[in-house]
Amino acid sequence: MATEASFEPGKAREHFRAITRDVSWVAEAPKPHKLWLAALGIAVLAFGWGLVSIFHLVTTGIGVWGNSNTVDWAWDITNFVWWIGIGHAGTLISAVLYLTRQHWRVSINRAAEAMTIFAVMCAGLFPLLHTGRPWFAWWMIPHPNDMGSMWPQFRSPLMWDVFAVSTYATTSILFWYMGLVPDLATFRDRCALQGKKVRSVIYGVLSLGWRGSARHWHRYERAYLILAGLATPLVFSVHSVVSFDFATSQLPGWHTTIFPPYFVAGAIFSGFAMVLTLMLPLRYLFNLQHIITQAHVHAMCRIMLATGMMVGLAYGTEFFIAWYSGNAFELFTFRSRAFGPFWWAYFAMVSCNVLVPQFFWSNWVRNNNVLIWILCIFINIGMWFERFVIIATSLSRSFLPSAWSYYHPTKWDVGLFVGTIGLFSMLFLLFFRFVPVIAMSEVKGASPEAHAGGKEGGHH
């Protein structure tokens, strides 16, 4: 807790003004950065490819994918779990670190929450399209109907998934929007003072007439604290429920109790890698290094080191239990995971997720942003392979040897996956340009200047 600090008259306000200016600059710069434009162009192209893939898929059927009767979950579910895991770092930063009073979170929480929402949007596409007839998705919502009282089966983990993921998406959006309102009000007022009428009206409607009243802040802070308290168990439950999709089945390699914690650790691991993948170039591009400092990067590297080792521990535990349980099917599955037809995927997973984070022990690495970015890309790849390994190896080598097969993706699998990466990047780049990318009000409140003035030896 900062103590009462002495500031020259006007100094504290100067500091707050500087924060507003530096963050608003990102949205107010008359011309966007050339690299930003180039990245947006690539993202839109990739998204377009995704749309074509979706069109072909929906009009033809999911036979266009590489899924078969044996490997009936493949890239689609891999991508679903991968995206939803990425989203979890945003909630972790915004809620868990808020509850544990980690003040450094304020510089990255806004962008991380945006990442969460966009990642969940991408994730949601996959199970929706995997149903084959996405126009019947509303059957998953319990509703009175004339089909002989057809109700959802609530004891199915897939139904839990529907509720968990939709609750998570709703909560993330509301939490994010609530945090945005004071900053949107800042944009509104700046636009009004600069005479930008249209923008001022748009930001004005979005900021709901926020005027920074202390009585409003009081309820706002309460609500924010409680939302953080609700989002924390939620984020753990969501990835646990996602892991139940696997763990409650009876397939060797899926039917394990380690899945919920293992999935949650992996989700946080991959999410932080994605945060850094996005923030390292963007903070450079938009000149925010003094707000998102190297200390923040260090903290995220350490979290990746810790969660990466948790994931490594889970890999080891799975193998130990496969041997220790004495279950021939379990042991066979894990042998085939590491040495079977998908050995290359297992190798990629272990090297990216267990070996790569070990670099973060080194202070020199944690100061080398280019290297961190490359390592984070590897972690993103490794976490994708983790989900692929779990799904493809178990399914392709299940109980009946006559059903064994191999899995090859088709160009439509690739197209959809690349399309979601495009959608995600496009939304994130647009967010960076039009929405306050850093929680200005929180950064101001967390700076020493927030305690400026007041009586000498004033009470707290």
Add this chain to the structure above:
Amino acid sequence: MSAKHEDPTVVPSGNGNGGEGELYGYLAEYDTPGELKEAARKVKDAGYTEFDCYSPFPVHGIDPAMGIKRTILPLLIFGGGFSGAAGGLLLQWYCNAHAWTWNISGKPTWSIPANIPIAYECAILLSVFTAFFGMWILNKLPQVWHPLFRSDRFLRTTDDGFFLAIDARDRRFDAAKTRSLLQDAGAIAIEDVHHDPDPEKKVMPKWITAFIVASTAFALIPFAIAAKARNSYSPEPHIHIFPDMDFQPYNKSDTTNALFDDGRANRGEVPGTVARNHLQADTTFYNGLEMTGEQGTTTAKWVTGFPAKYPEEGRPFAVDQALLDRGRNRYEIYCSPCHGYDGRGQGMIPTRVAAGGGNWQARNLVEAPQANGAGGVAIQMPNGQLFNTISNGYNTMMGYAAQIPHADRWAIIAYVRALQRAQNASLDDVPADQRGSIR
């Protein structure tokens, strides 16, 4: 510290619009959050209640200084969460245990553990809704037409400004005294803020009201259509937005088709032809019947032995170990559920019927006939009749022609004959050198 600022920049009549319109109150700006907090304390101590502070971020410790009571919001959120959990459980009970019960491997239709995840998510969802919407409602937001927004200075409150505004409706409000109170508290600027002279702009702008009313009405249209559809009758077929494979260009059986002379969609067999493998001229093998007499005056009787050959393959029919093994394999798959492995009619199905208090038994295939010829129906049946029974059924037994090919039916008959022999055997039937091993 820094208590003595320069004289505050007093804007005599606010808003740069000449101060027309009813006075809303005074707006005082302070340099630091700490000074704002102290000013708030002084204003509260002076007995004012209709005042508020404005800052770019929540100022630490300003709530007690202003005398803000703890909000009721957490309690409401608890209520929301509780209703979410209860509602989630109720929903699952209604859907899966009441309106449509699912019997899955005989598990109970209603058990709490499997319903926890969804109740949990519902609790969180409703808590979140209460927190989010409750906060805005209690704050009386959105409200985009507040008089303070008319002051350009006030717009800096979301940037670097720390303001305290006293409402002119406060019973202690006094033009001179209130101003000097704010000034003594260290204000760096004081401004009068006036309501908009246009009374229309004092309240919610009309176009916002119109928008809300119109969009609400618009949103109700689908529900109105659904309600009408549920309470009215229409001979028209459903609207097929997604046709799926509901409409296919083929004729269902026994319908008309003008393309053919007889007007029928069904096409019969072409006269004088037999479909491949459907000739089945060998009545012994295919029907278990032996034909005697000339064509036109034939009489049929059940075969007592076995066919001489397999008509399709032409190889001779032999009652050997391979045939018995095949027969046993098929018997245990298709016959044993009712007739039992030993043929005594005590398979799993009669056993379960008996367990449920019922009284039904499958035919005892191995029962020996009594001296007067009664009983022992299956033993006394000729092979041909057994074949016919397997093919076409008998009493409550259905025919197995669809499941069991002809050759396998003969193999089963051979095995059943072996069972009948074995179940009624005496020690003399066992070869002398093996009698010791079964005693």
